[in-house]
Amino acid sequence: MQLEFSSKPKVRIALAMATAHHRNITRKFDGKPYIDHPIEVAEILLGNGVTDQHVLAAALLHDCCEDEDENGQRMSISEVDSKLGVRVARMVGYLTREKGMSKARYLDRL
Numbered sequence: 001m002q003l004e005f006s007s008k009p010k011v012r013i014a015l016a017m018a019t020a021h022h023r024n025i026t027r028k029f030d031g032k033p034y035i036d037h038p039i040e041v042a043e044i045l046l047g048n049g050v051t052d053q054h055v056l057a058a059a060l061l062h063d064c065c066e067d068e069d070e071n072g073q074r075m076s077i078s079e080v081d082s083k084l085g086v087r088v089a090r091m092v093g094y095l096t097r098e099k100g101m102s103k104a105r106y107l108d109r110l
Contacts, residue, residue, distance in 0.1 A: 006056075010084050014057035015039075017083065021064045021075055038063060057084055058091035065096040 006012055022034040042059040050056065061084075064075040077096070081089035097103070 006053075008053035008056065010053040010057040010088060011042075011060070013083055014060040014088070017075070017080075018060045018064055021061075021069045022067075024070045025067075034063075034067075054085075054087045054091065057088045058095065061088070061092045062095040065092055066098075 006015070018038050019035050022038070025034040026032060027034055027037060038060045041062065042056050045056060045059055061075070061080060065077055065080070066074065068074055077089050077093045080092050
């Protein structure tokens with residue numbers, strides 16, 4: 001896994017945050033650890049030449065503000081902002097489907 005050894009500080013912090021948030025959660029579709037999904041997304045970006053640490057950090061955290069952790073809590077955008085800055089927080093916020101938002105409205109935004 002390329003991301004574990006990243007020299008980019010925001011990527012390391014985001015990986016730790018995402019790993020903690022998704023701890024003990026599995027994917028409905030295949031039963032694999034949920035953290036595999038955001039890591040795969042970030043590695044797809046890396047494989048396509050994306051090296052910006054802000055983008056990679058947002059990829060790792062893209063479900064943390066949308067999905068609950070094992071205690072039923074969602075990560076707040078303000079937590080992302082305080083740990084990784086406004087640039088990452090804005091990207092994560094943009095990628096987050098807000099509670100109650102229809103899938104159609106969310107997809108229209110993208």
